[in-house]
Amino acid sequence: MSESILKVENLNAWFGPVQALKNIDLEFSPQSVTALIGPSGCGKSTFVRCLNRLHEEVPGASAQGKVILQGKNIYDVSVDPVLIRRKIGMVFQKPNPFPSLSVMENVVAGLKLAGIRRKSILMEVTERSLKQAALWDEVKDKLNQPGTSLSGGQQQRLCIARALAVEPPILLMDEPTSALDPISTAKIEELVVQLKKNITVIIVTHNMQQAARISDKTAFFLLGELVEFGQTSNVFTVPREKRTEQYITGKFG
């Protein structure tokens, strides 16, 4: 087992007075896929949003604890969340391409707003990212059309391409396929497996088969607590915890 790329220690998160996460400890190894499963409202989304410090952007929300990225705690007061988010990309549940921006402008938005203006670089990044996101062949002739004109599945892959364009070593995916049809879902699952060669993927999913298909490790959340974390094959076949077994066999949740 190689050393972890991201390490979470004693993470707590709140929405106003309500505690959404309780004492989470978790480690992610490089070039792996970790699935986060659990019933709605158990804190999975909050957890991934704590990893790129997006949680605190919600009015009244707060987080405490340590998230160590490459040896540095991202919750240190001296850390600029903007720089963290360039290293930890995110894909959301609902495809959310930027309105009124073209396909290409969407892909390079992160770079462009970081000050990179060279046309040749932007073009190169567009092609690379769209190929990585398995979208290039479908949109190479419509780079100047609005991003919102694509289909739902294409939009989601566009969002993945947009996140990959800034070359983050870690990609968070918050139920990326829950709004998509089975074919688009299959494409994105395949993509995740491909991405693993280079980066670390942390994916929230409600689809247990999906977790079993694509992840190396699985973490089971319940009521804001981490119940179980281990190799996906073990979690799904020989769970240590009774509650995990009950959840994955459909007894509750």
Place this chain on the structure above:
Amino acid sequence: MTTLRKQIGDFTRLRYKRRKTLSLWMTFLLSLAAIVACSALFAVFGYVIIQGAPHLTLSFFTGLPKPVGEVGGGMLNAFVGSVLMVFLASVVGIPWGIATGLYLSEYGRGRFSFCVRFCADMLSSVPSIVIGLFVYVLMVKPMHRFSGIAGSAALALIMVPIVARNTEELLKLVPQHIREAGLALGIPRWKVTLWIVLRGSLGGITTGVMLGIARIAGETAPLLFTALNNRFFSMAPDQPMASLPVQIYTYAIAPFEEWNRQAWSGAFVLILFVFVLNIVTRTVLRPGRGSVRD
């Protein structure tokens, strides 16, 4: 049991007929109300055309007012004055209004923003003559003269709350997850606000701005004590300045027939301008075009 069902059936049938007739009547009354409301507009427009259009000549746009008693002359001074004051008011009012709207939608939270919003609503419902009086005290008195600048200030004060509230409403239509997508890319919040949120609603915001311009272009009351009027051609912003609405007002209440005729022509031009601006903004720049909504 069967009798009960039959009774209910009869009752429903009876009611159904009554309901249908009532519904027809109500639909008729509502349509009538709508037609009356619209016909008021057509009546005004039609009357202004009949009265104003026949006397419209080129010299009306290019000429200056002639001395009383002489036929002819135009309102060039008023056109130039109006354009200048509306332009100056827009230069101040549009950025100020958009900035306020941005604050309210993106950064304003809690009691202070509630107050700002409330004040903006109050300000836009203050009678425009009161705005004129306010600017009179604030600018005309200390400067000891009526001026185009004072007129522009009064118009800007009317424009700011309109643009601000419109901008706020439009920015609020941008879903939260679009902002989060920007933040998650490592884009600083102010850039997300400017280049993603604002840019995405530019069409709608422009519409609000244009409607604001149309509104102040036709304002008379706030100019009466601020820009006053000017019978001569003047582009000096620190001097009294003519404007189309005030010129119309002056000419309309004057006891000279020639002036009355020109007032109608001026009214026709003004109404045409506002009309065209409204139609163009509402058809070409429909709010929401190019922006995403859930």
